[in-house]
Amino acid sequence: MGFISNLSSIHLDILKEIGNIGAGHAATALSKLLNKKIDMQVPNVKIVTFDEMMELSGGADHVVAAVFLRIEGEAPGSMFFVLPPEQATVFIKQMIGDEEFTFDQLGDNEIATSALQELGNILSGSYLSSLSDFTGLALYPSVPALSVDMVGAIISYGLIELSQVSDYAIVIDTALNEDDVELSESVRGHFFLLPDPDSFHIIFESLGVRDNG
């Protein structure tokens, strides 16, 4: 439990900045890819229980499309890019140029699946490389995996490492959405960065901040 109670407001600000820089680059990449304005929210750094973590993306039962990747290297962790079906459909339509596409077809449509996976790949790649530049740490993403399923089933996968140490997760959450579309909180795209417990002090140290500072 120790690693969470040791966090000061400086640490939280650093994590927020990480979310800012990472998601900022990812939003730029998304904007270029779709040739659209993309709006990004101020990142949220929260210490949440596992159940609250599910609530962040609409509740454990909620169906989403999620790209998951493991971060390997000096500061391992998990990363999710979670899209609600509505927004995933919009993105896929634009990428494959098929206005007829509906979300139900995703399972049978290889091009759509591949497009969504590539979208996750590009976005998480730009998030991570900016994070790597910022901290000077070597971070390597695994090949991203795509899954369309219940939030609870997907997110709990990223909590496995953490759950051995704690009943809480520190999550760096940034929401993205298209500039001209008004969406409620639960239908926005979210980036979740979940550093492994041991990675926190590595990240802080790389930025010259001491653990207990």
Next chain:
Amino acid sequence: MDEKVEIIKVGIADMNVVSAPNRIRTSGLGSCVGVVLYDQGKEIAGLVHVMLPDSTLSKAGTLNHAKYADTGVKELVKKLTQFGARPSMLKAKIAGGAQMFQFSNTSDMMRIGPRNVEAVKKELAELKIAIMAEDVGGNSGRTIEFCPKSKILHIRTVNKGTQEW
């Protein structure tokens, strides 16, 4: 029939017990395993949402029993006994333990679903509790709901809808 049916929700790494006509549910099981234990002759049941196979993996100071297969099942039996169930009459139905993502370099941590299932089965065998139904493995998330009256476990997945076990 006018009795109000309440659905008791069990979160991740959590457990609870229920008696008829109420039902008990847990949502979004991925690699986690939902273990339902019920007394065959009475209308009471319990559910634990297990996240990890083995409490010796724990590096945390305080142990949340419901998080691990070994401690979770034991603790649920204890709770049910206090609730009026007879340990010798307990039966189990389990669901979950999916492999949500396929990775090429499958480390042990990524195989967590099958490991959770193995651990739950081992624990149930040790406690001599028979498994009456199981829907485990695969690669989809499940939401499960148990009715202590009919002893039916309803399992819902995104692709297959609701099935009864």
